Amino acid sequence: MAFFNRLQTRIFAFFVLLIIAVLSLSFWLSYQANQRLEQQYVASQLDVASLVFESQYDNRSYYLAAFAATAAKDFGLKDIFIDGDNRSFLVALNNHRSRINASLAMAVSAEGKIIGQLVASQTDKGREVVALGSEQNSTFRYLLGSEFETLSPFYLLDNKLYQIKFSPLTSGGNSVIGWVGFGFLVDDALANSLYKLTGLNSGFILTSADKMTTIGHSGESLSNDESMLLSSYITDQKSNLDYILWKQSLGDVDGQALHAYMYKSRSDLLASIDSQWLQQVAVLVLMLPVSLLLAFLISGSITRPIKQLIAQARFIAKGNYDSNVTVDSSVELQQLANEFTSMQQAILAREKAIEHQAFHDPLTNLGNRNELQRNIEPWLVSGSKMGLCLINIRRMTEINVTLGHEVGDEVIKEVAKRLCEINSDAFAYRLSGDEFVLAFKHCEHQSFDVLLSKLQQQIGQDYHYKDVMLHLQFTAGVSFYQPNIDIVTLLRQADTALQHAKVNKRDYQIYDANIDKNSIERFQLINELKVAIEQNQLVLYYQPKLNLAKQKITHVEALVRWDHPARGIIPPDTFIPIAEKTMQMDALTRWVITEAMAQYHRWQLLGIDMCIAVNISAENLKDEQFCHWVINALAEHHVPVAAMTLEITEDAVVSDPELAIKQLTLLRNNGLTLSIDDYGTGYSSLAQLKQLPVDELKIDKSFVQKLLENQADQIIVQSTLQLAHNLGLKVVAEGIEDKVTLEWLTDLNCEMGQGFYLSRPLPERQFNDWLTQSDYQ
Structure with missing residues (x-):
């Protein structure tokens, strides 16, 4: 009986029973989990199969439908269709087919005759072969009209199955003149x-x-x-x-x-799942003897520390360091509890003091950041209408330096006292040296003005300390509760508003997402722009310029876009300011010029002689090596200087006219054509314009878009043309959006025109197609 009264025996017996129970429960739970896992895995595989197939099927169907609709809108294809030139039509149809690697391309006339059927196949060597289909010039097997719209998306031809989509060819008043369709092969590859x-x-x-x-x-x-x-x-x-x-x-x-x-x-x-199950069973079996051994060792080790802790507790509580440690039965646990009671009281008192120090400011006794978070968290969880007012006391550094830190500490304590008297629903906290927070409940935008007025009255009272009178002022940033917001975000928003108020010299600012200059998206773009330039994620779009005298496209303006791998095409207005503020404008401009030179050579191979205009910024002109790089790059890439025009805005010259004129003169002396972009919207004077070594002016689109509707715009444009011609400059008019404006500018001898009437900026391939079909080629 005495054996079972021993604490070590009881602990060991308890561990043995506990281990057996735990292992048994673990085995049962593992078995049940394995069965559920198998069922879930099979179900998930079927769900995945369904989702994958629907995704593949829908993507192919959508892609075919979209491309068929695009091809049906091709005016060149329609013209050839109407002319009846079957050979040219088959060539054009095959060109469309090859763009998406379609296996089948078909065209059906309005009378139901298959006038074009192209079937693509692969040779043994992987070479694509295109041949006429067996149904060429035969009657289409399905009816036209509305029934044609509901045609099965699958087409069986020569024992091969194609997933196909058709789109109507229209002419004139949207009358259907035929149908064009493209199909992908349904085969082993799919x-x-x-x-x-x-x-x-x-x-x-x-x-x-x-x-x-x-x-x-x-x-x-x-x-x-x-x-x-x-x-x-x-x-x-x-x-x-x-x-x-x-x-x-x-x-x-x-x-x-x-x-x-x-x-x-x-x-x-399920082979991998069954293997895992067997491994789990093996682990559970191996754990049993190991666990029993550990239980025996642990039960023996537990009693020794307990006896030592009893002796140590006596040393601490009584100060008797010479007492003997006696060994008894399980009564030692009761003795241990009695001895630790007195220790708990002492520890509790110390913990309260430590906790107060951890959650309160020692100077003002206000709660600190930890206390703020502890108190506000329940408000946020419950969705209470509340806000934070982050307060910065002005000129505290000046007070500490001039009057000493003793006076500064007294000022801080006085501010804390006044903040506590503002409102019963407003709780004051001190975050750092001169920063306080007021957390207020039941307050929204509408009622905050009343609280702010009281805050200004309370803080703004003169403070007398000894023989010194101080007028206290503050700047505040305010953020209000929003769903799913945490205290860290709320404080960050209040700090953003505070910094905005400081910059704009305001007494306070309420947070608005529009003033948050450190948004996650903007931060990500800042980090990713350097990689985008290095990895050629950028692409140039080209907007044509029309020589109004010759009625011919002789120039283009190169406009950069960011083809982001995740966000798609990002316009320049989004990332150009980032490049300017992060010192990446030089790398960006050099990339654009290098790509423009490569484009010049690609056009030369196609027999296209085109002058390319590239925009440069004020940051480029501040770099004295930039102009030398441009001149050397043109020489190294064998691009004539006459094929490159550099455009710069008026504002870029205003920041440092002397350096800008020096840089532009160097470029001009080396034969480069220079243009003032967006003329009329900047700050340059006529005297400054006379000094600039430029060849042309670009009239800003704001004066051209509604030219014939606004008499003032006509006077401005006419005067600008006369002034430029008198100075020996050519003129480019931006923003031409209709034919009448184009003719008006032509009559006034404007040299060049540019605008959406001619074309929007287009990527290389689309621009080439547009130029081929344009009346101005």
Whole structure:
């Protein structure tokens, strides 16, 4: 009996029972979890198969429909269609097909005749071969009109199945003159792509009353067992416990039912899960002897520290360092509790003092940042209407330096006292030297003005300390509760508002997202811009300039865009200011000029002789090496200086006219054409304009867009043309949006025109297509 009264025995027995119970429960839970995991895994695989197939199918369908609609809007294709030049039409149709690597391209006349059917295939060496389809010049197998709109998205041609989309060709008053369609092949390649995405054997089957035809299948050919399995599942809806199966009906194709399927052996699919289960069982079995050994060791080690703690507790509580440590039965636990009671009281008192120091400011006894967070967190959780007012006491540094820190401390304590008297619903905290926070409940934008007025009255009272009178002032930033906001964000918003108030010399500012200059998106763009320049994520768009005298496109303006891998095309207004403020403008401009020179050579190979205009900024002109780099780069890339025009705004010259004129003169002396961009919106004077070594002016679009509607704009433009011509300068008019404005400027001998009437800025390929079809080529 005495053996079981020992604490070590009881602890060991308890651990043994606990370990057995825990291991038994773990085994049962693991088994149940494994069963659920298998079920969930199978279900998730089927869900994934369905989602992947729908995504692939919908993407192909959308892409075909969108491209067919785009091709149907091609005026060149329509003109050839109407002219009846079948050879040219087939060439144009094949060009459209090749852009998306379509396997089938078709065109059907309004009378139902197939006037174009191109089938692309791959040779054994992987070379693409395009041939006329077997239905060329035959009658289309489906009806036209509204029934054509509901045509099955699948087309069976020469025992090959195509996913196809048509779009109407219209002319005149939107009358349909024919149809154009493009299709992707449904074959082993598509099945293999589904297999790679899902890990399931995939394919497509056409079924009829007496046969089943495999259209495409991943991997090797279907075995007899697999064919029987799929036939039973697709036709009779009979599942098989040894396999997971999925199918999707895709409609009828020429009287046959089309199905997509995916399957896999259940044992293969769940092999990794079963292996994990066996490993878990092995671990549980191995844990039992190890756990028993550890329980025995732990039970023996527990009693020794307890006895030592009893002796140590006596030393601390009584100060008797010579007492002997006695050994008894389990009574020592009661003795340990008695001895620690007195220690708890002492520790509790010290913890209260430590906690007060951790959550309060020692000078003012106000709560600090920790106390603020502890008190405000319940408000945010409950969604209470509240706000934070971050207060900065002005001239505290001057007070400390001039009158000493003793006076500064007294001022801080006085401010704390006044803040506590503001309102019963406003709680004051001190964050740092001269920063305080007022946290106020039940206060919104509308009622804050009353609180601010009282705050100004309370803080603004003169403060007398000894023989010194001080007039206290403050600047405040305010942020209000928003759903799903935390205290850190609320404080950051208040600080942002405070800094904005300081910069704009205001007494206070309420936070608005528009003044937050440190947004996450902007911060990410700042970090990513350098990588974008280095990794060629930028792309140039080109807007044509029309020589009004020759009625010919002779110049273009190169405009940079950021083709962000995640955000898509980012306009220059978003990232150009970032480049200017982060000292990356020089690298950006050099990239644009280098790409423009490469574009010049690509156009030369196509027989296109084009002068390219590039914008440079004030930051570029501040770098005295920039102009030398431009001159050397043109020489190294064998680009004539006459093929490059540099555009600069008036504002860039105003910041440092002497240096700007020096840099521009160097460029001009080396043969480069210089242009003043956005003329009329900047700050340059006529005297400064006379000194600038430029060749042309670009009249800002704000004077041209509504030129014929505004008499004042006409006078400004006419005067600018006369002034520029008298100074020997050419003129480019921006913002031309209609033919009448173009003719008006031509009559006044304006040299160049640019605007949306001619074309919006276009990427290289689209610009080349536009130029080929333009009346001004």
